Amino acid sequence: MSREKIKILEMVQEGRLTPEEGLKLINALQDSESRESGRGGSSGAAGNRFDVPNIKLPKINLENLGEVAVEFQNSLVDTFRRTQRQYKRSKAARYTELKDFPVKVEVPDGIKRCNLTLDIRAGRVKVKGGDSGSPLIQGKVKNTPTEPVIISDVKGGKADVTLKHSIGRSGLKLNPDIAYVASLHNAAADAHFDLSSLDVKDLEIDNQAGNMVLQLGRREDRVEMDVRNNAGSITLHIPEDYALRLEATGSLSKLNLEKYGMELHDGVAESSDWDDNPRGVSIHLSQNVAAFLIEWKRRDGIDLRANGHRSEAEADLGVPVPDADDDDFEDEDEILADDDI
Incomplete structure (x- = not known):
């Protein structure tokens, strides 16, 4: 049953x-x-x-x-x-039997690039960079009734790896020597992705009803992101020395981005240094009933917090934007301790 x-x-x-x-x-x-x-009475083993x-x-x-x-x-x-x-x-x-399953995918010989897909249904997830020379993926999925599915292949000179699991608590470390094109699919999990030490050039996010926190790194000059946010919450931490370009479905005027140092041109918001700065993040955002929060302390000291669900009226009334500090990545008890990974 x-x-x-x-x-x-x-x-x-x-x-x-x-x-x-x-x-x-x-x-x-x-x-x-x-x-x-x-x-039948109350008999049965615990x-x-x-x-x-x-x-x-x-x-x-x-x-x-x-x-x-x-x-x-x-x-x-x-x-x-x-x-x-x-x-x-x-x-x-x-009476559900829960188990812990190790996760390990070795780096194929001669491979330096990887197309990585993580498909998480529910639970808690933490992903971050591991040590140089470590396996491509290493970690553990805890307290889950079903073994995670791992599909690994080599296509066109790249590793092609997919990891799927339904529920539980998982902690994963990725090899920092590999260049990644990553697709993160989150149904309803509480997920933290600390990508600060990883080389991620293209990032696709599909968030249905989960809470996601992502920290981008500085290893790529230009990062392309495609974000679909249905009914969940996403907080994106952007390096302070990066420019930003944001394109969204719907009216960007409701984001009131001018107050945070951004300019609107034909439905696209760009930071003032987008054309001149060789480093930057370009985001295409599509969302419905959801929250999208950008945390970005610019080089000139301006804090950018562009909250995707605030109306102009709320902004004019001074409604505060929810805070998301870097402690999200430090609270090991919230997701998994290093010993669990």
């Missing part, structure tokens, strides 16, 4: 079931288990306690998007939380 409920949760996270449908199925399984328990990871979907006040969008977001949050509470109370949650 426990495997059936896990499958339901995964189907909800993958979009194959709506949250309401998933909740109904879990309730039906719970009712069935209650009836069976009444007939097992591991299954702790469904917290899926943090922020309740966002999006006045400019209308009441329908706000109601949708808040309904999604409440439904996921009810589903989690119901699952934790269920009999199946007490």
